[in-house]
Amino acid sequence: MKYILPILLSVFLLSPDFMKAQSVLTNQHKEHAQQLIQKAMGSDVAWERLTYMADTFGPRFSGSENLENSIDWIVETMEEDGFDKVWTQPVMVPHWVRGEESATLLSPRKKDLPMLSLGGSVATPEGGISAEVIVVKSFDELEKVKDQVEGKIVLYNAEFTSYGRTVQYRVNGAIEAARHGAVASIIRSVGPYSMQTPHTGTMYYDDEVKKIPHAAITIEDAMLIQRLYDRGEKIEINLNIQARTLPDTESRNVIAEIKGTEFPEEIIVMGGHIDSWDVGQGVMDDGGGCIAAWEAVRLMNELGIKPKRTIRVVLWTNEENGLRGAEEYHRWVKEEEKSLENHVLAIESDAGVFDPIGFGFSGSERAYDILSEIGTTLQPIESGQVTKGGGGADIGPLMRDGVPGMGLVVDGSRYFWYHHTGADTMDKLNKEDFNECVATMAVFAYAVADIEERLPR
Amino acid sequence: MKYILPILLSVFLLSPDFMKAQSVLTNQHKEHAQQLIQKAMGSDVAWERLTYMADTFGPRFSGSENLENSIDWIVETMEEDGFDKVWTQPVMVPHWVRGEESATLLSPRKKDLPMLSLGGSVATPEGGISAEVIVVKSFDELEKVKDQVEGKIVLYNAEFTSYGRTVQYRVNGAIEAARHGAVASIIRSVGPYSMQTPHTGTMYYDDEVKKIPHAAITIEDAMLIQRLYDRGEKIEINLNIQARTLPDTESRNVIAEIKGTEFPEEIIVMGGHIDSWDVGQGVMDDGGGCIAAWEAVRLMNELGIKPKRTIRVVLWTNEENGLRGAEEYHRWVKEEEKSLENHVLAIESDAGVFDPIGFGFSGSERAYDILSEIGTTLQPIESGQVTKGGGGADIGPLMRDGVPGMGLVVDGSRYFWYHHTGADTMDKLNKEDFNECVATMAVFAYAVADIEERLPR
Structure with missing residues (x-):
């Protein structure tokens, strides 16, 4: 009989219900969370900094002065924000430069086709390449007409279904077209909506296959050419790309941290990527994510909130066309700082700073339950929902080595309208939504850094 | 006593309730209406014709070959559609030609500003005009800083409220800026939404005031420049417009009619404007309206429906930058055909062919009641609502002379996203909505042409 009570007790304590019921949040955590939310929602700092950076420096493409000037300004500004340490990490990045470029429909009638060459594309000869066009909707269709591709320009008119599925024509389109002898390839811009708005983005070559020029025209024009083609018209286009690939150049990851008061070696890393494409202002992709992560920690400093664990803001460079910043940070963590095991959680925002839903x-499972509990404190701004599955490109290398990771989830209905286009500009951002993103990142990072229990892997 | 019955009867017959209750529609009218709706909704003809015209000829600007080629094709095609008569009416139209053009932000940093010069603008010297920019949000603000305008470029960053209110900066902006010594003027594109999408449109000069170049940049860039300006930055822009105004050239109104079987001299006129701006495909503004009016009558021909009164389709030329087609038709009706009194109703579609609501x-009042009754037959496609007030630019001259007029009312939420931009293209049009527009125009035109009572003025 004397064993009955301990057994019953241990069964109860180990039951999932009790585990769930055991709260990780103290009253102070809950109070701090509300302070962070209030402070974020009443502040203009994130908005003003993002606007200032985007307006002053313009898009921040890897290899550009704009990017390095932005980083200089960030570092200078961060140094007055109460971080314990601010530093940069050198990263060699690709240096592709867009030149004069155009696409012109020559037949059946002359029409300028607004376009953007894709990042990394080789140039055409001066004056461009003029060739007959073969239009396909998919790689399967290309396979069926592969005998007719030689000497032509392939136009992939692939309708947007999801980014992941449709982006393959941007990424691999030049390789597949060149395999069958095409002289150039063109894609329908990867996005669900267009107002004559071409999208750029990264693309690959294969060393075994001839490198041909690769560009994106608008959805409108791709659909127009498809219709003309379906009516039996002979399509001819001049594609002119005067881009250059220069030697790799030095950029930097920006890192700023506040040291944990009890477990300074345990790190919550949070950030976005500071580089953007070379069009628009790189606001949603991903200036907003960077400024939100930075601001989240600045608010803790301003409120005098000092969590037990270290919170580190990292603004990775070169996510767009290389991921070199993420790789370098990961290498440094593993080989130099030797802190991989102590990376408790990696947080990224790279889906735009629209109305946030959660992470x-x-x-x-246990970590998920803890995060879900933390999410309840965001009820006032309805952004605390934690869903299973998520992460980000920049935290990918850490996550593959076992670091729990999460990505900010926002109302994504217009993200792909803007990303990689000239329309990714400040006016698309709603200040209140943006501040809610700041609050959401602040509350999660703070709570994970301050709860007694280390977030279990 | 013998007078009592007739008096009572006449009081009853003349009472408003009886007037309202007295139906103008026979069962045959109701049947024909349903046939027209069914036929329109099941047809690809309107869609295919509009697509063919827009794709083949491109935008249809006054003075362009595109416009005249489109008109040739329309006339040829109409001649096989069972109309009693198809003809064109010569109209001399303005001939302004867009040339090479650009706007470049020079200070505080270099940036290409996507732009469209406004229709009728004078050119800049070769290489453009480079000048400091003064930014104002309204004519009131301009008035306050008028002493600083001399030698500068005025940028009107007027937020879109309604088209009618905001378009004044496009129409009169150059005059007001030049009055104070500006060397050029630029507007924020007149629209509620932009994805780096400049809007063109018509503008005026005043013979008493110096003519200065006038152009539109995107909403995004106007807002960017406003923010830079508000931060105290010196703004400098190069504006380069190589447009030319050539001598007036001949265009044509297209007219096609089916003769009324009982009152052939009584005319229901219905149409849109066949010209467009010189960008995009002029689909919503106003190719769709033209094809819808044409198709509405073609469906009657196909169904063998022969109304009592004449229905005349008119595709007016040069609405966009002159209204010369509308004026010539009106002059001809008054002075030559002498049919103004017999113009029973004028119907226009020029608000896009989105989901229709009614007219x-x-x-x-009596005509309104009759039209409202006709509208009830459109219940299956919910497009029969008649509201008070409405018309159109092309039927304006007729309406000012007393002809009852009405304009198709559609879901207008995106009309000003597209109109006068490169994004006014086929892909923005939903085939079902478009067919509903056809049906709506067909039913109203047919019923007004066939009911016993002539629509009272």
């Missing part, structure tokens, strides 16, 4: 999390 | 009507 998508990849990690253990 | 906005300007005319007598």
Whole structure:
């Protein structure tokens, strides 16, 4: 009989219900969370900094002065924000430069086709390449007409379904077209909506296959050419790309941290990518994510909130066309700082700073439960929902080595309208939504850094 | 006593309730209406014709070959559609030609500003005009800083409220800026939304005031420049416009009619404007309206429906930058055909062919009641609502001379996203909505042409 009570007790304590019920949040955590939300929602700092950066420096493409000037300004400004340490990490990045470029429909009638060459594309000869066009909607269609491709320009008119599926024509389109002898390839811009708005983005070559020029025209014009083609018209286009690939150049990851008061070696890393494409202002992709992560920690400093664990803001460079910043940070963490095991959680925002919903999390069940509890404190701004599965490109290398990771989830209905286009500009951002993103990142980072229990892997 | 019955009867017959209750529609009218709706909704003809015209000829600007080629094709095609008569009416139209053009932000940093010069603008010297920019949000603001305008470029960053209110900066902006010594003027594109999409449109000069170049940049860039300006930055822009105004050239109104079987001299006129701006495809503004009016009558021909009164389709030329087609038709009706009194109703579609709601009507109460009754037959596609007030630019001259007029009312939420931009293209049009527009125009035109009672003025 004397064993009955301990057994019953241990069964109860180990039951999932009790585990769930055991709260990780103290009253102070809950109070701090509300302070962070209030402070974020009443502040103009994030908005003003993002606007200032975007307006002053313009888009921040890898290899550009704009990017390095932005980083200089960030570092200078961060140094007055109460961080314990601010530093940069050198990263060699690709240096592709867009030149004069155009696409012109020559037949059946002359028409200028607004376009953007894709990042990394080789140039055409001066004056461009004029050739007959073969239009396909998919790689399957290309396969069926592969005998007719030689000497032509392939136009992929692939309708947007999801980014992941449709982007393959941007990424691999030049390789597949060149395999069958095409002299150039063109894609329909990868996006669900267009107002004559071409999208750029990264693309690959294969060393075994001839490198041909690769560009994006608008959805409108791709659909127009498809219709003309379907009516039996002979399509001819001049594609002119005077881009250059220069030697790799030095950029930097920006890192700023506040040291944990009890477990300074345990790190919550949070950020976005500071580089953007070379069009628009790189606001949604991903200036907003960077400024939100930075501001989240600045608010803690301003409120005098000092969490137990270290919170580190990282603004990775060169996500767009290389991911070199993410790789370098990961290498440094593993080989130099030797802190991989102590990376408790990696947080990224790279889906735009629209109205936030919560986070998508990849990690253990127990960690998911803890994060879900933390999410309840965001009820006032309805942004605390934690869903399973999520992460980000820049935290990918850490996550593959076992670090739990999560990505900010926002109302994504217009993200792909803007990203990689000239329309990714400040006016698309709603200040209140943006401040809610700041608050959401602040509350999660703070709570994970301050709760007694280390977020289990 | 013998007078009592007739008096009572006449009081009853003349009472408003009886007037209202007295139906103008026979069962045959109701049947024909349903046939027209069914036929329109099941047809690809309107869609295919509009697509063919827009794709083959491109935008149809006054003075362009595109416009005249489109008109040739329309006339040829109409001649096989069972109309009693198809003809064109010569109209001399303005001939302004867009040339090479650009706007470049020079200070505080270099940036290409996507732009469209406004229709009728004078050119800049070769290489453009480079000048400091003064930014104002309204004519009131301009008035306050008028002493600083001399030698500068005025940028009107007027936020879109309604088209009618905001378009004044496009129409009169150059005059007001030049009055104070500006060397050029630029507007924020007149529209509620932009994805780096400049809007063109018509503008005026005043013979008493110096003519200065006038152009539109995107909403995004106007807002960017406003922010830079508000931060105290010196703004400098190079504006380069190589447009030319050539001598007036001949265009044509297209007219096609089916003769009424009982009152052939009584005319219901219905149409849109066949010209467009010189960008995009002029689909919503106003190719769709033209094809819808044409198709509405073609469907009657196909169904063998022969109304009592004449229905005349008119595709007016040069609405956009002159209204010369509308004026010539009106002159001809008054002075040559002498049919003004017999113009029973004028119907226009020029608000896009989005999901139709009904018509906005300007005319007598009794006519409004009749039209409202006709509208009930459109219940299956919910497009029969008649509201008070409405018309159109091309039927304006007729309406000012007393002809009842009405304009198709559609879901207008995106009309000003596209109109006068490169994004006014086929892909923005939903085939079902478009067919509903056809059906709506067909039913109203047919019923007004066939009911016993002539629509009273």
